[in-house]
Amino acid sequence: MFITKHDGYLFIVNQYDHSVQAGEVVRHWGNVHFAWPEAFQSLCLAVEKHDIGWIESDSKVVFDPETRQPVPFNRVDLLQHVEFYGKGYEQVAAEDPYAGLLVGMHWIGLxxxxxxxxxxxxxxxxxxxxxxxxxxxxxxxxxxxxxKMKLWNKKEPRSRFEDQLWMNYEIVQFMDRLSQYVSIHTLDTQNQFILGPVRQTVDSEGVMFTVQGQGDGNVVVDPFPFDSEVETTVHLRKIPDISYGSHEEVYQTMEEAAIERVTWKFIPAK
Incomplete structure (x- = not known):
């Protein structure tokens, strides 16, 4: 879970909701400056499902008895972290081996x-x-x-396969962090992230991106890697920022919280 504090509330976005949202956005990747990647559908699936192993933990809610609050993703116990991502890796690999490889690279890269x-x-x-x-x-x-030996097309140089794979890995990382931006901020944010590098073509050098909210739900991404402005929706729940008496109490509070749909838009710089 992404958990941030705003105005006396915990704003909570489930891990898998975040990855599905990122997967919707990445399908707009590519324009005259950013090449359409090879294995594109597998790349999109990897982005969409890179956090699928967190579904069960999000639904059950990981509870910290010391803080008396739900546990954010970056403070989950390491062995649980490995377990969640490992399950997701195996699940995606069984569906699409190339996508699974990218999810595994994302996992181990953490x-x-x-x-x-x-x-x-x-x-x-x-x-x-x-x-x-x-x-x-x-x-x-x-x-x-x-x-990799099964996925590599022997008619192309192995180095080409590896270069494209790692370029796709770069895109997975960028999309993960871009989705994090809208998952942890409110619409009025003007905070800036510097993300990357990501190559524009398999043979180019990586470029860094500036990501900055405009205070109105629009987020400028510069340079802009998508085919058009991209509207995207974050699924969010809010619960009081208090100490909860038990795991059951915070679980029940989460269950009763309404899901809000917050609309953002990624736009190019003027």
Whole structure:
């Protein structure tokens, strides 16, 4: 869950709702400046389902007995974090191996500074769990070797396949963070995110994006990677920002909270 505090309330967006919203937006990727990626449908599926492993935890609500509040995604226990993403990875891979590979890369990247793509973000691994995580990271990546051999079209250079795969990974990361922007802010925000890099073509250098709210629900994305302005909806619930007596109490409060649909629009710079 994305959980932010505004005006005495906890604003809550479920992980899977966030990924579905990102998946809707990424289907607009591509214009004269940003190439339409190869394996596009698999890329869109990966973005849409990169957090599918969180459905059960979101529905049950992870509760912190110390804060007496629901737990945001970035403070979930590491072993639970691994379990949720691992299940999602396996589920997507069974449906679409290429999409599953991208979800697996997203998952493992969360413990490795996104493979150096975004050193500012990595999930903290407690010292006592470093050996476990090292083994998980290594073994998961070993499993990608056979998968890549099956997905690689032998008529093209292997390096080309890898370059396109990693470009698609860059797009998954960008879309994850872009969706986070509208999931954690209110419509009046003018906060700025710097995201990227993402390549415009498989042979180009990556570019950085400036993402900035205009205070009215419009969000300028510069440079603009989509085929047109993109309207998108965030599903949000609000519950009082208080200490809850039990997991059952916060669960019941969440169940009774109405789902609000907040409309945003991604637009190019003028």
């Amino acid at each position: 413990y490795t500074s996104r493979f150096g793509y975004d050193p500012s973000f990595t999930f903290r691994v407690p010292d006592e769990l470093v050996p476990f995580m090292n083994e998980k990271i290594i073994n998961t990546q070993k499993g990608w070797i056979d998968l």
